[in-house]
Amino acid sequence: MLDGEERTLVDRVVREVFALLLSSEIPLGGQLNEAALAARFKVSRGPIREAIKQLQGRGLVIKEPYLKARVVSLSLPDMIEIFQLREAVEGMSVRLATSAMSDTELDEMLDAFSAARQAGKAVDLDLHVRIAEGCGNDRIRALLCDELYYLLRLYRARSADQPGRRQDAFTEHWQILRAMRARDGELAESLMRAHIGRATRSLETLLAQQAATTDKG
Amino acid sequence: MLDGEERTLVDRVVREVFALLLSSEIPLGGQLNEAALAARFKVSRGPIREAIKQLQGRGLVIKEPYLKARVVSLSLPDMIEIFQLREAVEGMSVRLATSAMSDTELDEMLDAFSAARQAGKAVDLDLHVRIAEGCGNDRIRALLCDELYYLLRLYRARSADQPGRRQDAFTEHWQILRAMRARDGELAESLMRAHIGRATRSLETLLAQQAATTDKG
DNA sequence: ATTCGAAAAAGTGTTGACACTTTGACGGCA
């Protein structure tokens, strides 16, 4: 995510297009016009095309031959699919991390978590990222950090988060960290799955409400 | 995978390059030279580059700026990572499929499985594909069918499969199908995880042996 | 007024040439 890492135009374009999505300048479900993006970023269409392919690989963009690329819609059903996948993968991620991370790393994570809790800062995604980075399985890390968390950030940028969940989430995260520190991978996995499962059910409730409202209106 | 679906050169190149990998014409860990591939397939470098980006997205190719793209090595540690991910994702896949698939679909799958068993045909990957396609979660389906199973096919094309596992695998698959038919998603998930977990441990044993041999030699 | 079809406009797919980076070979120097 650091600018210094960008050795090529494609990388820059990927970051800038993602910023456009985050800022809602290109809406969810909106279209990506290669020529327009090329003009905007002062590059030719080649890098734009490769950047779109890359975003397509990350699941942020959907595209068919000769048709304009569309930004993923991130509808409630989409998010439920993503959360079901997260439940499975993050469960494994935390199980592996429980074995793979050193005492020092775990303590650092606990400290950072406590500090953030004091400061009242949201720490959710940071924590999940750290666990994924510590799980020792690079495919799982890439899937979570390079794909799913991008989608999550995009979703959160659009939808106000539930108010009541914040305190619960702190407790649930704390329990997960405790299980990791106790080197109980089984427990850590089931706590993580429950944690994400609760969020999934919250989305499903929202979907049911939305469906009911739409039916009436 | 059908030729008729290929409306663009990039799609054709992706298929042909993957065939080169399957046939060992390009070895695992080997390099992909854009110009050479362009000459071979009689296209310019543009489509080649996009195809490589796509293969990169599927995890078959690793690339850094200005360095040649390398085919993934699929070493034993790589495969273990892939199997750990599969264990988590396919567990969820079969759990969801157990709810989502109709009686008719399940029966068809059982019939096809029995027929293959009679004919003594290997059915492993087919079955996993069907389950993924029936799970109703398109992100999970894409992850399994468009990414992980490609890697698996590539791996199997190189390494002779274990002789004793075949009969065991039939039994394990049969149990999974029975659990699905009984609409017991929990059971189906844990059976699938055990099924893949066994394969993972078999890889880990192989790795340990390999390490021991290397140390001596 | 409506519908159908042809032609123009817009947009994506592909190409070959040029620019930049990396790599390896060559020669000078200690």
Added chain:
DNA sequence: TGCCGTCAAAGTGTCAACACTTTTTCGAAT
């Protein structure tokens, strides 16, 4: 002989022009 800087060769990154597909526009026939 061994090390370092320089330069040529190979390869990737980028660009602008051209080809093909899709969409829209517009007019004619019913």
